[in-house]
Amino acid sequence: MNQRNVTTLFIVCLSLGLMSVIEFSILQSQSPFQLQPFQQINIDAPNTQQDINIDQQISQENITTEIVSAAKIAEECAPEITQQARKNCYESKILTAINQDPTKTNKIFTDIWDLAVKQKISDDPRIFLDPAHEAGMMLASEKIPLEEAFAFCGTTFKQGCMHGYIMDYIDDKYPNEIDPKSLKTICENLKDPLSKINCIHGLGHELTAKIKKDLPEVLSTCKDIAENASELSACQSGIFMEYTKGKPGTGSHSHNAVGLVRLPCTTLPDEYKKTCIASEGAYRQYNPSHEDFKTTYNFCLSSDAEYIPSCMLAVSERAVIATAENAEKEITLCNELKNEHRPLCIDSLIQVSITQFNNKNLTARLQEYQSGISN
Secondary structure, eight states: OOHHHHHHHHHHHHHHOOOOOOOOOEEEOOOTTOOOSSEBTTTTSOOOOOOSOHHHHSOOTTOOSOOOOHHHHHHHHTTOSSHHHHHHHHHHHHHHHHHHOGGGHHHHHHHHHHHHHTTOSOSOGGGGHHHHHHHHHHHHHTTOOHHHHHHHHOSTTHHHHHHHHHHHHHHHHOSSOOOHHHHHHHHTTOOSHHHHHHHHHHHHHHHHHHOOSOHHHHHHGGGGTOSSHHHHHHHHHHHHHHHTTTOTTSSSOOOSOTTSSOOOGGGSOHHHHHHHHHHHHHHHTSSTTSSOHHHHHHHHHTSOGGGHHHHHHHHHHHHHHHTTSOHHHHHHHHHTSOGGGHHHHHHHHHHHIIIIIOOHHHHHHHHHHHHHHHO
């Protein structure tokens, strides 16, 4: 794949936020892991690339209340019998801690991810994507200014936190109808490109929620908001993500699970298909146990050739989150595919590891395995 195609693919990924946006990643998105294959479409992965020292940005000299630690939260939730019960427990305790001190948002999610990577949390880490969105909504409900709230969202699972903030902010400020052109002003002054991309993805959610028109008409409104291809994809992936919850046009964003409804990608105009198919791959894998990775990878592989790479990246971003950066588990997922499809699967995981997670050990192990199956 030449450099121009790789750049284009990364831009596509960025928007899914992958996606969150897995969220996806049709542009060069940065998911909680900085997957810059969607420019980070999945805009939802845990961002382990600690390029911003949050402790330097946020003064905590006046914080006197002791906040429960991520380890304590994990210890208290572990006895719950089902994964859903543990997810509910995590969400409740995480939000309680953030409500006590919003500046701790980043630390809590960073520590949660660290526990998952060290296998001290047995659950699929995708269960923390929803709490990250809810954390952002809480920051918005507390009337914390946008840029300050985005700083609190930090680096790990920050995409979901940012999206949640924007969604709740708009629902509060524009309780009824919205003018897409007026929404543009919400994000346009953000200096950090990643923050702006995630802000625009959040706007996409609200376009789906508030505009009572057919999906292609809603998608067309992104042209009034976006200034470049990355922003356009981020907006579209936000629209698609909200659409998969099953309640478009109801006036406010839905709290339903992502991925409930299949996207009508094949019936959309060609200009939307690439982002749509990558979004479908990302959002099928947003929640654990929604469907197995083999099924979703095969969905990507059954698409037209031009859409396969970005879809595979979107699914692989979810795979790296689901496995908490465990190479052997990721290799097992690829080995469930037909022999001829395994190299592409491994390659997409390598791209995600490099661009979103910045994990050299993971990348090295995947490259070693790739070399073995190529010989």
